[in-house]
Amino acid sequence: MKFFTVVTTLSLPLALAAPRFQHKQSNFTVGQVVETSSGFIAGHAAAIDCEVSEYLGIPFAQPPVGGLRFAAPLKYTGTSRLNASTFGNSCPLRPSSGTTPTPGEIAASNITEVGLELLTTIGSPDVVHGEDCLYLNIWSKPQSGEPLKAVMVFIYGGGFTGGTSATPIFNGAALAGQEDVVIVNFNYRLSILGWPGNPTAQNNVALLDQRLAMEWVRDNIANFGGDPTRITLFGQSAGAASTDFYSYAWSPDPIAAGIILESGTTGLYPANSENVSATAWYSTSMALGCGDASTNSTTLLECMRNVEVDSLLSAIPQTALSAIMSPFGPTVDNTLIFSNYSQQTPASIPVLAGNNDYESGLFRTQLALSGEILPDSLWDAYDLAGFTCPAGSRANASLIAKNPTWRYRYFGVFPNINISSEGGAWHGAELQLLFGTTYLTGNNTVEETAFQKYLQGAWTTFAKDPANGLRTYEEGWPLYNPAEKTLIRLGYGNGVGTNLASPMLYDSACANASLSALIASYFG
Structure with a gap:
């Protein structure tokens, strides 16, 4: 069971509201063949909204196998007709060594039936x-x-070691159909395959x-x-971190x-x-008999490229901290990943950033399923250092760059997405509502449906006009100012609307919060 890594699993309500937009484009039929740089893509009607065209498993890169394992991706081009009816391969994961929770562990964890299913x-x-996994999916009307x-392009989370665009909760049909946007998601390589450390x-x-x-x-969009000048990149957890690294x-x-x-x-x-990262790379290569830092680098890399993928992933170190957090993730190179982001300038684009009120609710529930109980104080410290304070720091960096900025904190807790008696507004709970897939785990309450529409409307309003849309959304969202009541509390009391609070209500202890120190103290 992973503690600090993210295994995001969620869902969201399917509200079959009447369409808001009636402008017709009679030259487009549902699922029609679309010409792209990858070939002629044949779609189909989405299962949950027959008016939405769904295109699954579109290759955007050449298969990263053989000589392309561990290498930068190469663009895929083609002229053939592709039947985009099923998801492409998901990127390889480390073979699971977990066990099924016992009835006693399930009872002790206070997990709900919804939580267990999720x-x-x-x-x-x-x-x-499979390693041939670089595919994307599109939902449009x-x-x-x-x-x-x-256009809204989503990056899934998973601690850089897990996740897939084929997760049912990320199906984009409901959001595309109800909010007049194009939804895209895609796969990216994980663990040592995506973040090699060589x-x-x-x-x-x-x-x-x-x-x-x-x-x-x-x-191609x-x-x-889709409008190529209005693309919003968004993600959750490691997907949000990826989005930020990207910016x-x-x-x-x-x-x-x-x-x-x-x-x-x-x-x-x-x-x-x-x-x-180099230590992790060489620890893995030595375990596989491919050599170490003294080995010719070309010979070592060729050996690593020829190892069967499950054997490769199984050789990743799993001791001490590596048993909890993967040793393979973003590595400082000061070109793509920087050593000090306070000295870097992000893209000059609007930002909407935030976190959930009790991110730890997911992780403590996962850990309790394996029989381990940790004190509330540790979970509270993790929330602060891992989520609240970084969200505030990123919002402040956006202000310094003079970018339009909004900051939120999510509070909603509803029966069909409540994972445990201690879950609260857990890590990823908002995604269920955002994508419209809570039907996977039960029916919405009336207040949940109302809040879902408000949340979906906010995200898509930002996407349609990132600089100005939220300023006039519903009663108007205030631009972020750390000195004023501009923190938007979403779903506060499960209600709809902009409940505002001072950021310092949550940020006051950030001066002493350190995620690195917290991890060190836990494993010290």
Whole structure:
């Protein structure tokens, strides 16, 4: 069971409201074949909204196998007709060594039936894993609404070691159909395959996967009814951290017109130094018999590229801290990942950033399932150092860069997404509502449906006009100012509307909060 890594599993209500937009584009039919740089893509009607066109498993990069394992992705081009009816492979994960919780562990964890289903079934979809996994998915409804719609590109979380775009809660059909936007998600390489740590070769290739996916969207999305000048990049947890890393790495040309950071920033997972990543790389290569730092780097890399993928992932160190957090993740190279973000300038684009009121609710529930109980004080400290304070720091960095900025804190707790008696507004709970997939675990309450529409409206309003949309959304969202009551409390008391608070209500202890120190004290 992972403690600080993120296994995001969620859901959201499907409110079958009447369409808001009636502008017709009679030249587009549901699922019609679309010409792209990857070939002619044949779609189909989405299962949960037959008016939405769904295109699954579109290749955006050449298969990263053989000589391309651990390498920067190469653009995929093609002219064939592709039947986009199923998700592409999900990127490989370390073979699971976990055990099924016993009835006693389930009872002791205070987990709900919803929580058990989310953590054991929906969060672990029955997908095909394979290294040929760089595919993206699109949901659009071009036959009505704006002729060219705002585009929202989502990056999933998973602690850089897990996750897939095929997770049922990330199905974009409901959001695309109800809010007149185009939804895109995609896979990126994980663990050592995406963040190799090899000191003699390209690093952080997962971030390059993400960039290549954004370039594909920019170049092709107009043919799906999307506006390439209005692309919002958003993510949750490690997906939000990726989005934030991206906003600095490509600050001169972000492609994105705005970003949304849900429970993740560059501060969520402090990047590894080159030495730390190199140690993990060589520990793994030695375990596989491929050599160490004294081995010819070309010979070692060739050996690592020829190891069977499950054996490769199984050889990753699993002792001490590495048993909890993967040793493979973003590595400082001062080109894509920087050592000190306070000295860097992010992209000059609007930012919506925030976190949930009790992120730890997910992790303590997961850990309790394995029989381990930790004190409330540790979970509270983790919330503060891992989420609240980094969200505030990123919002402040956006202000310094003179970018339009909004900051939120999510509070909603509803029966069909409540994972345990101690879960609260847990890490990722908002995603269920945002994507419209709470139908996976039960029916909405009336107040939940109302709040869902408010939340979806806020995110898509930002996407349609990142600089100005939220200023006039409903009663108007105030721009973030750390000295004033501008922190937007979403779902406070499960209500709809902009409940405002002073950021210092939550940030007052940030001067003494350190995620690195917390981790060190836990494993000291």
